[in-house]
Amino acid sequence: MPEAVAPFRQFVVKVASRCDLACDHCYVFEFADQSWRGRPAVMTDETAERVAARIAEHAAAHRLRTAHVILHGGEPLLAGPARLERIARTLRAALDGVAELDLRIHTNGVLLSERFCRVFEEHDIMVGISLDGDRAANDLHRLYRDGRSSYDKVIAAVDLLRERHPRLYAGLLCTIDVRNDPIAVYEALVALEPPRIDFLLPHATWDEPPLRPEGSATPYADWLIAIHDRWIADGRPVPVRLFDSITWGARGRGSQTESLGLSVSDLVVIETDGEYEQADSLKVAYDGAPATGLDVVRHSLDEVARHPGPAARRGGADDLADECRACPLLVACGGGLYAHRYRTGTGFRNPSVYCPDLFKLIPHVDRASGGATHTLPASALGALAAVTAGPGEIELLHAPQSSLTRLLVARAHGSDPGDSAWTALVRLDRDDRAAVRRAFGHPYVRAWAAGRAAGRGDARHLAAVAAAAAIAAGRPAKVPVPVTDGVIHLPGLGRLRVGPGVEAHVEVGDGGFAVHAHGHRYDPASPEWEPLRETFPGGPLVDDVDPYRDRFGRPARERLDETGFAAWREAFAAAWKALDAEHPDQAAVLRAGVRIVTPLTGDDAEVAVAREAPGALGVAGRPTPESLVRGFWRSRLAAVQDLFDLTGGDTRVEEELSAAYSRLAAAAVARPAEAADLLEEVRRGVRDLASGPLPDMGRRFVTGMDAAAAARLRSLPCAPPADHAP
Template identity: 50%
Template sequence: MPPSTLFRQFVLKVHGRCDLACDHCYVFEHADQGWRRRPAEMAVATMERVAERVADHARAHGLTRVSLVLHGGEPLLAGPRHLAALIAAMRGPLRGVCDVDLRVHSNGVLLDKRFCDLFREEGVKIGISLDGDRTANDRHRLYRDGRSSYDKVVRAIDLLRADYPDLYSGLLCTIDIANDPIAVYEALVAHEPPAIDFLWPHHTWDRPPPRTSPTAYADWLKAIADRWLDDGRPVPVRIFDSIISASQGGPSFTESLGLEGSDVLVVETDGGYEQADSLKTAFDGAPDTGMDVFRNSVDDVARNAGIEARQGGLAALCETCRECPVVATCGGGLFAHRYRGDGSGFTNPSVYCADLLPLIGHVHDRIARHPHVLPPAVVRAVATGHGDRASIARLGAAQAIGRRAVIAAVGAATGSSDGGGRGEDGPSQGWDAVKRIGAASPDAYDWALSHPYVRAWAVERLRALDRPGTPDEDGDDGLLATVACLAAARAVENVTLTVPVRDGAVYFPGVGRYPVPGRGETTVRVEAGSLTVDGAGPVEPVRHLTAGCFTVALDDLDPFRDCHDHPAAPRLDADRFARWQSFFQEAWTLLEKEYAEYAPAIAEALTTIVPLDPPASGASVSSAARDAYGSVGIALPESPAMLCLLILHEFQHVKLGAVLDFADLYDKSDDRLYHAPWRRDPRPLEGLLQGTYAHVAVADFWLRRTRSSDPAVAAEAARHFGDWYPKTVTAARTLQESGALTGLGEQFVATMRRTLESWDLPAAR
């Protein structure tokens, strides 16, 4: 069975009645009244059968951990003795099969030391429902005679905080826009909860929520989100943490957000399997599956039509949701909130759609102020196949932070002169200088790190240091020192460093190579912004290709550039460089004219081309190194047009690699191999994703060439397009059907596919 149909959370209705009469309760006050037909409490024999079914499911699918929630009604009405018997009946079948995360959700009014002692003995965490301060809580959480429950709930919370803090799991608060949001937030935080869960009141299109404005619920939550973020996120808040996580391709922590299939199954007091309780708000019988623990396995329930309807991810949503910019985070909202009784059922946006869009956008905007966070809008822009210049600039800013982090990791692994490093020489000397200059002149530091192969070197250096037997000090290649010298020169700061000589020269990233014959090391002095290398001959500069206002380095010197799939070419002679310049100028002119949507992103981020050795076969060869953002490797092809294609192709890999550094688009634990239509060998998921994204540009290149006024060019392009387009569409479909994409990944691939399907194909004209 696909991973999305596995159940990892089981809500067990140990008692089906309640001692409060909350008027917003989805169990007792909404359309489904199934509770009237069921026993008040779960029998011990029923619990034992539940546990056997859960154990069978965990064993069959290799689940190492399941979450069991004792629920109601009000579970504490079962009493400590019966709860103890139920827990004992549950423990037996699951012992040795998987770990159990056991929790209870309660209104708290009956919680006392008897229950707490039992829960401590059994390792049961306790979540308490509280809607804020006294005024907020007393709007809904009352006894049937109208008495307040507030004092008893607060007493229960105080008991947990004082005597049983290890059991206290958090507070659950149902939103009411009549309450002051900041007063509610402050009241909840004052109870020092380990977590806060704000719950949408359950409504459908047939019974919409009360409103004071079109975005009343968004405005209420936005006020709390701002305060929470300004406070430094003092406590986990599930709705906000889910928005932040899902926006980066991570999981949602609540069923009301995200595209992940639901992994929650409810078992009623009589052993009947039900879908999520929230469906009780739709219509009588909405949660029913017609199955129970005595006749049916958990896997049987997974094949229930209602369960399957909630597992479809992006494809299962209505068109409005599928095209929404925040769908990867929103996921269409809670399934129950989409219901409309006009025959459309659950194929609608959430009744809270008008709130979800501005709320998610607001939180996205707030977290986007942090440069290490990749805003979802950037990911969406890249997914189109092009990516605007501003989005690529944001990718570059995130990459700068990544470079700092990896250089810092190398420095920490290398050691420092005041912490046991090599003292006056070696890599620690360079690292000390890098730290000092980076702290004083961060812009100069970032500039010195910006050459693509600095990061490629650093990543490989870390891998080498992690390999057993690799010395920490003996492999100094001098890069930290040369980076420090460049940063010092940029910052106009004086520094003198000893630098190893590698293959008879010292190379400064992106600047050039200084030949230093007959030495193992040399001294580099930086004064007034200029470099002086002792004993060096004339510098061999890194040369640049220009086309109009666009300039890129053609780096045939960097000793760390040989990290592509094909060998790097040696230093080019003047004639070959001139040929590169001529081809590049024509290629860029073509790109700006015919592929203008791609040009701004490339101009923003492409800084370096590494010439590769052309293969003997004469085939086109190109590559993008995963850890060298801003660079591509290309063997000069047969024509400027092919150079244009290779730049487009490889820069797709550069963009997607940068996104994958900061956003999760797929499940990294998925180790399956997938058919890639352009290769004989099957590919891992990232390889298929990379190839598909790159071939969007390849297919686009040939499509536009089919419109050439030159019949020969158009005919050749039509042949290539007829080959690449169906392969790319097929690969996109394979990705969508893999079941291994995150919500953000689903949205990314769907956007790619919309791009492909939006084209005016030759056969259609």
Template identity: 50%
Template sequence: MHTNGVLLDDRYLDVFAEYDVKVGVSLDGDRVANDRHRRYADGRSSYDRVIRAVELLSRRREVYAGLLCTIDVANDPLAVYRALSDLNPPRIDFLLPHATWDTPPPRPSETAYADWLIRIFDAWLDEGARVPVRMFESILRTSRGESSLTESLGLEPADLVVIETDGAYEQADSLKVAFDGAPSTGLNVVSDDLDTVAAHTGILARQQGLGGLCDTCRACPVVDSCGGGLYAHRYRTGSAFANPSVYSADLLKLITHVRHRTAMPAHALPYETIEALACGYGDDHDMEHLLAGQRTLRRGLLAGVHAQRSAADGWDLLTRLDAEHRPAVDAVLDHPYVREWAARCLTGGGSPGYLANIAAAAAVRAGVDAEITLQDVDGVFHLPTLGAFEATSGADGRLLVKDERFTLARTPDAVWLPVRKIETGGFTVILEDTDPHRHCHGHLAAGRLPEEEAGAWQRMFTEAWSLIESHYPRYAPGLRAALSTVVPLAPPEGGDVSSAARHAFGSVAIALPKDPATLALLLMHEFQHVKLGAVLDMVDLYDQGHSGLYYAPWRPDLRPLEGLLQGTYAHLAVSDFWRVRRDSVPGDTEVQFALWRKHTADAIDSLNGSQALTPLGMRFVAGMRRSVEPWLAEPVADEAIALAAELARRHRAASGAR
């Protein structure tokens, strides 16, 4: 039962204990907060009598259910929380005031209720969550796929029916806030059984889970925790309950904050980051979320490799360094091809002994003395992020790290090939031509570059980056923050070649093109794949079991849904490149823009029509659509539109013939 507590005494508690009735008490915080609304009719404070009831319950913990606090944002949230938690209740339950779109709650700011609760959550978390708080626990539980502890959150079916004192069955009494008679079912204990009540349309409406929510809620990234909020809070005249909660902005902000602070499930992507990435961009802060997820993933993969028990020395050194020199370990684990190697090991295609090379590279970076045997891979003893020793005949892989210097202990004259870097304007990337695990891009990687060719890369990269910063500034922060490596590919016989590998976040592979503008385009294009791959490591954008194949305007073959999603996302940048390029370079640039904006928009339509996107996937693709729609409205010469349409028709026809 629930009570304001003013009449509670030991006689009642004896009865409750006999019949195993749990008792909760309404208390809105300290004296100031509680007396704002909970006074006697003559104006006297009820606070002292409520505190007396709480003290009685504290001595009878077997019947004590906890405290319920109705939120009033006019009260100091920390004062409220301290007053409640100092009473050491079994649980605190914060209740959003009952309101609807017709009668909205008092709201001094757009997310006043979220801001109020966030201050309490941060204090609660910092203090070790010493008192259970139902709302916060429910967000944490639903974020990791478990059930909610309250009807106001989560997607579980409502399982509550009320029996009024006259025997009438009613729905939850919170529905009274919507309109007169809203909870009524027309059923009664005298004439109807509970199976009949369960079949009532009002009860069924609150048991539909995701399917019972409006489109806005279904597309929300936190719908698995929010669940649309309390059913009563969705009401609006004209559309009934087919709306988001009147507290939807608060719930989105609160849940996103909770997930961000607790990194739930593994690393949550904040709402703002998802929105920025969906539109095709993302800045350095957005990249930090992707980088953090990748670091955790790589550590897990390395632990899996260690479980094969083939690299004990490397694991022991690496874990010791991780405890004392984590930045050095992170710098090595951030190298894109560490994950590629680990993934290959776990599928039976790599050498677990290379873990020693990873540990040795971290020791060198940390300046820690060590001695360890390196793994020879494809003729080199490679140290990720540093370079490689050529494994000449008779070379011994015993590496000695001493006084920040390192050498092959028994082959001191081994040829060292230091990692190459290209740099411009404070932006530096590795030009990776020694890592034996870079051969994963579907194209032939170049060997060790001659100095002249490395110089050509430097000159062209400088010009390409200048073009990106000046003409495509929305792509520059993400590239600068997360592009760490470029792998030179062997020159193709004709055309340009580039690639991104699914397990190599932070790297793209490119054959040196004919001009800086093409290099800029290829960097932008492939980095889109890099970003989306990292997003897909953290969240589900589509049904993994979906087996449909789809036409992709840039491929001769039909593509699975992930392939179409990847290609469409990459071609956001391609379309944008030609959109800007046509203003400064005459020729076929206008045709290219007309062609690729159409292809990209058509592919977005295919994604939306797949029926296989998750709610978050729908939101992500909607962000892609928001970027493309203004481009479709930009004026383009009729001749360019006609030629682009003809090229598109020919491609589709050729694809269909195949």
């Protein structure tokens, strides 16, 4: 059986391999790879049909919701309007009933005409135009072969889109030249009212480094920071993909560009002759760098995905240089664009040639950024709003939460290269990333790291996290650990009482682990060891020892003795068993999302959540199925709010949203009469929320809640009509 592959979702289709301009910064024609010389000038209809069939085959095999196809070149308009129309028609016919087609074209614009635009209108082809700024900036590089300016024709193309075909106008792509005035470039681009601006670092490698004028070690960061600060002062008049990507990445929410972050590359290029290639940017590295040797006639896209080239770009942090893996900006930066890391002798396992610029730019943008959003499938967001999400949708929230924890831990570490705990984590991450992921997945690691970001907590706890990761890896290691008030804490595992004032270390071997302190050896069988315990077989663990568990708005209980724990566990297991028997769908999502349970003081059956500890529930008294469900879904709402700005930062609105959402969850397990009352309360609360100022994502979310409440009301026996929407 063939091994599973990560599918491609972006398909760059080269419909023309020549260009009508002679831009001296063009990566296709002016750098190491010159394969364009041997390719057909335009893609034939026969090749286009094979390309469309391969994309449809791949989309069907991997159940892609959307196939993103970019018509590219060279200059794609050289293919002519008739050929582009045939290619668009072929693609849409092949994907009809298979996947949605997001079809775009990137052009220099000089040939754009009304005839082209009619084709683009008919086939829903969005148009992005390359423009480097004002006339002076554009004419520094974007000239005809005889030296004539292309500026007036490009501006005419933009005006044609703006004035007669605004629906097609996708945005502007600007390649940076630090010799240009950044503010003049910014003002010229914003004046053209683009839906989006992409600022692109000029392609360069360690062998062919970028222009760096004397007097600045970070000219590209300085240039972009000048624009960023003006953009902020202007109230962000237009989305800027680079700045938005930094904001998203810095919060562990993925990236909008392959130039930043740890998102897996999902792009493939198909040349005019039907050959598959890797990303075009690799042409700057060496001749043949993007080649795969595969083509649409003989090979499927799954075969391309298994090729060593594309596969090597899908390892995330595993493929990065050691310096990058140890960097506190790892998640947001991701090592920069893959091509920009190339150096003869070491290949692509280097930091970006723009590393100093990225190290300066990313924190600057992150500090100034406001709320950002994260790409989450609309169906998953709708299911979360309706409290109908299953284990699959719950899993979708784990990846961004994991990335955010990783970023917070990196920030908690700071930047001391001599930190032995951090060095151990970096080494473990290189050898066994799954083990580090498991250690970071403990909710109270996130709570500690978030506290460190706010100036709270013990920095030495990083060593305990490193020890827990080493134990998860199960490989021979020796990790020094801190002793706090006579106790060694190992997050996710338990604590060991060794007495005050000692130095200690954890030693991991093939048979398990032991702790060495003041000449004694302790292992998990030692009476001084207090491990986490099971709620019930296969259920979440009980953590009543972690020093960072006290995050639930009421005190956490001290570790329960065996008698007290047996009584507490019996009550918890009974509530879970009842939930499993009466509402197995809800029990299934709790299994997917609850990792840790912490006993709290009080007898009121309260199940509390902590935004700083995703995956943990605090339980007071004797829980009930309803209190478990309420608490769980409040924790999922907190996870959604880490990805989306639902409330505009208004604490009162956040409390009202949480209350309404909690009632919606409770209605899922309530008896019909009680459910009806809860759902009516939900609808009243949602109407109040919708009547005030909400961000777009917040309005969409509460609208989904209202629709779910209305649908459930209609399904109840003898329910009144529920047709009023906010």
